[in-house]
Each structure stands twice: as structure tokens, then as C-alpha cells.
Amino acid sequence: MAKKRNVTREDGRIAVQVYLGRGEDGKRKYKTVYGRTQKEADEKALQVKLSMRKGIDVTAERDTFEDWEKRWLKAKAMNVSAGQLTAYTSCGAHLVRAIGHMPISKIRTADIQDVIDTLADYNPTTKKPTAKKTLRQVRMTAAQVFQLAIDNRVLDYNPASAVKIPEKAPQEKRRALTKEEQEWIINTPHRAQRAAMIMMYAGLRRGEVIPLTWTDIDLDKRTIQVNKTVEMIQGKAVVKNTAKTDSSLRTVDIPKVLVDYLRYEKEKAQEADKVKILRPLVCPSAKGDIMNSRAWASMWRSYISDLNLKYGDFSDMEKRPKSKFIPGGVPMRIPNITAHWLRHTFATMLYMAGVDVLTAKEQLGHADVETTLQIYTHLDSTYKRRSMDKLDAYLSEEGKIQSIK
Incomplete structure (x- = not known):
């Protein structure tokens, strides 16, 4: 691997060429390195040789x-x-x-x-x-x-x-709903309520709720099959017969509160259709078809407005608003609840119920356990006392706490 030395440029730098081999055209190829001194140039040439010995393509190093x-x-x-x-x-x-x-x-x-x-x-x-x-x-x-x-x-x-993430960087404002806010979801009828209940008690993503059909829900087995998703491409809903990732294809076990709610909603939908054959979509648009991004946004704004009107604190106003359609609009007095908040609420419920992280991963459809661990680790710091209470209970039940005299 011969190299040519002592080629001095007009700017005073010394150029050293390192032989790289022959190209596809059979011609000899060199790489030129530069230094202010012969020692500096030789050191750079040595680094090129070492990189080549590691199999590094030194000809591509100029790629940005x-x-x-x-x-x-x-x-x-x-x-x-x-x-x-x-x-x-x-x-x-x-x-x-x-x-x-x-x-x-x-x-x-x-x-x-x-x-x-x-x-x-x-x-x-x-x-x-x-x-x-x-x-x-x-x-x-x-x-x-x-x-x-x-x-x-x-x-x-x-x-x-x-690379380190600065501690001073703000956390994303995503949180679980409080007990009171969960009651809002349970007790407020609206076209969006089905989607909200499913996201809060089954952890489905928005893109998994929109194409969900009644045949995906087994109320007797208390499960939801997540087997498709919707992508919003230029505002249009495109259904894919696959989930977000392979891990997103899953069977979600659902709690009794959601089973009872969906059973009631299914019966109500059958009565509305005046037939025993349901329209397939669980959460259709106002026209009965699949929702696009605009339809979802419109429905969700209406839902949050209803929750705000019903539960917002308007004690500072002379009169409590009686309609969300008043001129100028109703001031927003409740948090802007999002689909992410509802899904995070489900994850928090799993944690609070003592569900292990691997089971939670499967229920949530995370691609890897690290994502679930990040949520659980954050919740650990928030509910640290609860973890120690569980240890106290375990030690007490096992008769392992001995009085200290």
C-alpha cells in the first residue's frame, strides 16, 4: 500500500497519497490527505490505513x-x-x-x-x-x-x-385523567363517547378505534381484536388490514365496565337501525361511514365543548352558559382532553392495578417493552408510596414483619 510523500502545495501544506487499490475501471485509486508538517500528514495517512483495515469505505467519507x-x-x-x-x-x-x-x-x-x-x-x-x-x-x-x-x-x-437529553427540557403535557374526569367520560352521552370509552378502558389508539367493527368485539369473552388501522393521508382515511406494528396486532382484554357499556350501545344501535343487522363500524361518522381527519376533529371539538359546558367552572361569570353555541363561544374551563390522554389513562390503570410490564406491553400494543417501561418508570416516581405500601402488605401477609424490641 505505497504512498507518495512530500508533495508540497502552494499553500505550504504537505500532501500524502494513500493507495486504496484499483477501481472497477482497473485504474489505481488514491486518497490524498494534508498536513502542515510531514508528521501531521503521515498521521492522517495512518488513520486512513487503519480505517481501511477495519473495512471502512474511506472514499465515502465526504458524503454529508x-x-x-x-x-x-x-x-x-x-x-x-x-x-x-x-x-x-x-x-x-x-x-x-x-x-x-x-x-x-x-x-x-x-x-x-x-x-x-x-x-x-x-x-x-x-x-x-x-x-x-x-x-x-x-x-x-x-x-x-x-x-x-x-x-x-x-x-x-x-x-x-x-448524546444526553437536557434535564431542563419540558416534559410533554400528556397525563392520565383524574377520577373526576373519568366520571365525565362515563356520564356524558355523545357520539364521541364510544370512542372515548374504548380508548380509556382498552387503550386503543385513534387510528385503531376509527376502523373498529362490532365483529372485532366479543362481549362474551370480553375482548377486542385489534387487526387494522387507519392512516390519514391528505385528510382522507385509508384503512390498512394491519396494525401500526406487528406488536399492535393484539387481543385486548377489557374490563366489565366497558363490556356493559358496549353491550348497551350495541343494543341501542340495533334499535336505531330497526334491524338485527348492525352497521359494521362501532364509531362511524355522522353519515354512518368511516371518519376522516376532519370528521374526527369536528366530532371531538363538539364532545369537549359538551364536557366543558357541563363540568366547567363558570363561577366567575354572571350567568352560567346554557348553550355551547352562544356568540363568541363558551370559555374553555376544562383541560383539552385528547385521545393520547385517554390511552395514557388506560396505561395508568394497568399500573395501578398491579399489571406486570410485559402484560401491559401486550395490552397497549407497544413495539418494545422499553416504551412501556418508560411509562411505568414515570408512574413509579409519581406513585412511589404505593409501591412501598404493596411491600408492607406483602411482608405483613407473609408474617415477615417481626416486632423490634
Whole structure:
């Protein structure tokens, strides 16, 4: 692997060529490195040789991060939902904006850390500090782009693996409903109530509730089969006969409160249709067909408005609003309950009931147990006293507590 030395450029730098082998055209290929001194140039040449011995493709080191991010997104587009691809594209855009121009081989952990720290302070899209969940997604995107380069023998380490999420970054405002708020869902009839009850007591995602049919629900066995999902593509609902991931294909065991509610709703739907053959969708649009993004948003706004009118605190107003259609609208006095909050409520119920993390993973349809563990770990910090109470109860039942004299 001969190299040519002492080629001095006009700018005073010394160039050293490292022989790389012959190309597909049979011609000899070299890589040129530069140094202010012969020692510096030789050291760089040695690093090239060491990389080659590891199998690294040193000819691709000039490829930028943006080049590899585009390759990664192209591969992802074939295997993920439209919504997930949009999320990946957004995370990639943050990275490309900051380090996209840099050769991927030159990027270090500190460069990615700077991106994360900057986003933690200010997100140019939202004009606010970036939530920890989003920062983790950006870090994961960077890690996967670098891993693609590693798999293609362009790099031998992943600089994103050591990046830390700042503690000061805000947590995403997603929480479980309180007992009082759960009662709101149970006691307020509305076209959206079926969806809300299913998300709160079975943990289904919005995209899993929309295409749900009555044949997917076995009230005698107390189960719901999750076997399809809806993707909103340019506002239109596209049903896929598969779930979000393989793990999302699942059978969810449901509690008696949901069984009783759905049994009543099924009988009510049959009476409304004046036949014994139900319309297939459990949560159809106002027209009876599958909901698109606009139909869902309209239904949910109406539902939250009804909850607000019924349960909101309007003691500071001269008169309590009697209709949600008053001029100027009714001031929002309750939290903006979302589908994510209802699903998180189900996860919290599983935790509070003592359901183990692996069973919770299956019930929630998480792709990996780490996602469930993050929820359980967060709840552990919130309900730490409850965990110790369980230990006290166990020790007491087993007769293991001895009086100390």
C-alpha cells in the first residue's frame, strides 16, 4: 500500500497519497490527505490505513449527513406509516438544518449535542422549548442515520449514542385523567363517547378505534381484536388490514365496565337501525361511514365543548352558559382532553392495578417493552408510596414483619 510523500502545495501544506487499490475501471485509486508538517500528514495517512483495515469505505467519507439522511428516509418510506414518515421527516429536518452540510465522517457527539441543546431552548417550528419526547425522537433519528452509514462501512462508531437529553427540557403535557374526569367520560352521552370509552378502558389508539367493527368485539369473552388501522393521508382515511406494528396486532382484554357499556350501545344501535343487522363500524361518522381527519376533529371539538359546558367552572361569570353555541363561544374551563390522554389513562390503570410490564406491553400494543417501561418508570416516581405500601402488605401477609424490641 505505497504512498507518495512530500508533495508540497502552494499553500505550504504537505500532501500524502494513500493507495486504496484499483477501481472497477482497473485504474489505481488514491486518497490524498494534508498536513502542515510531514508528521501531521503521515498521521492522517495512518488513520486512513487503519480505517481501511477495519473495512471502512474511506472514499465515502465526504458524503454529508444530509446525503445519508435522504437515503435513510427513502428506506423508511417503504416500511412505516405516512404519519410516522412525517414525524421522521420533521426530526430529520432539525438535524439537516444544523449539520446536514457536514461530512458524516467528521460529525462528533458534541455536534449532535449542540443540536439537541439548541432545540431544548428554542424550537423554530413551535417557537417554544422542545419537549423531551421530541428531543428523544430527534436523537433516535440521528442514531439511525449514523447506523445506516455504519452498516454500509462508512463509519465505525455512532456519535449519537452518547448524546444526553437536557434535564431542563419540558416534559410533554400528556397525563392520565383524574377520577373526576373519568366520571365525565362515563356520564356524558355523545357520539364521541364510544370512542372515548374504548380508548380509556382498552387503550386503543385513534387510528385503531376509527376502523373498529362490532365483529372485532366479543362481549362474551370480553375482548377486542385489534387487526387494522387507519392512516390519514391528505385528510382522507385509508384503512390498512394491519396494525401500526406487528406488536399492535393484539387481543385486548377489557374490563366489565366497558363490556356493559358496549353491550348497551350495541343494543341501542340495533334499535336505531330497526334491524338485527348492525352497521359494521362501532364509531362511524355522522353519515354512518368511516371518519376522516376532519370528521374526527369536528366530532371531538363538539364532545369537549359538551364536557366543558357541563363540568366547567363558570363561577366567575354572571350567568352560567346554557348553550355551547352562544356568540363568541363558551370559555374553555376544562383541560383539552385528547385521545393520547385517554390511552395514557388506560396505561395508568394497568399500573395501578398491579399489571406486570410485559402484560401491559401486550395490552397497549407497544413495539418494545422499553416504551412501556418508560411509562411505568414515570408512574413509579409519581406513585412511589404505593409501591412501598404493596411491600408492607406483602411482608405483613407473609408474617415477615417481626416486632423490634
